[in-house]
Amino acid sequence: MAYTVPAIEELVQALRQLPGVGPRSARRMAYALLERKRPAMGELAAALRRADETVSHCQRCNNLSDAPICGLCQSSRRDPRLLCVVETPADVAAIEATGTYDGFYFVLMGHLSPLDGIGPEALGIDRFEALLDQGFEEVILATNPTVEGEATAHFLADLVRMHGLRASRIAHGVPVGGELEYVDRGTLSSALSGRRAIED
Amino acid sequence: MAYTVPAIEELVQALRQLPGVGPRSARRMAYALLERKRPAMGELAAALRRADETVSHCQRCNNLSDAPICGLCQSSRRDPRLLCVVETPADVAAIEATGTYDGFYFVLMGHLSPLDGIGPEALGIDRFEALLDQGFEEVILATNPTVEGEATAHFLADLVRMHGLRASRIAHGVPVGGELEYVDRGTLSSALSGRRAIED
Known part of the structure; x- marks a missing residue:
């Protein structure tokens, strides 16, 4: 019968829900907070509550936002001809x-994955289609260069062309099988500027 | 001028205070929580507040505890002759x-480190001395096998003997399951000098 303090065990379990944090890291974090970083505990708790309460999705682009329409969608300095579709915030x-890049965005919050039951509806494709009639000229498909990301891009390209707009795909300067979030800036820049039109 | 959501940036900064979490991990954690783990945010915030409010140090052994005297110090099932001194919870x-091990503990919350201004007072040595007169027979010094840990163990051993008790140090040697070839010289010399006779 090991001796445990319930409040500490509860904190360890809660920390384990963070991505990439296993049982050992969670325990190390809990002890570090309790022994040396008491002020950080209140700060983190407050930041978590504030973000949970104020952050939801922009009604236009679907990105994480603290307003119904995010600051980026409201900006008058962006290029109104360009729309870029990505998987995540x-x-x-x-x-x-x-x-x-200085155009607008649409965030799918995922990719098509029929085996997991993620179809066009789950990705808010109806909202995406509504956007297509708002004066854009080109839609840059910047989903991840994975099997699902490519399939999603092809599906969206058809949709974009049906609305009479140009569809393009970021260049494969991006390593295939990787994820956008972890690509270095230079590679990502050349992938954007080297985009090519999708032809039938 | 990058577009940012203050509540998200604040959360990223707060997460960076966790040990071993850099800017990229913190951002990944923040997005993961906001996109897929909303319930975990409230749970973690509550666990942080609860632990911060209820956990302090046991007045006897100095370990982290949710009561003035921790459950381990109050236990009647522990061996009242043994006291083990460690650096951290x-x-x-x-x-x-x-x-x-089924004796009692004393937690130093650190080690002697004169260069950092950590002397005997900072480690609560007066409380440790008060414990020495409560009927223990042997004090096991289980500080880390580092330079500071060894110095702390030597200092405490003198104190323990002054109170007429036996002082012992945990054995240093080859880790169980390890291979001699990969053990560092210091560890191997302690393993050799600390050798014990094999009895039938």
């Missing part, structure tokens, strides 16, 4: 960090 | 996990 952050 | 957990 982290991908938006990665593309923004390159400083190469 | 994690060391108590590690020793308890072996199931080999």
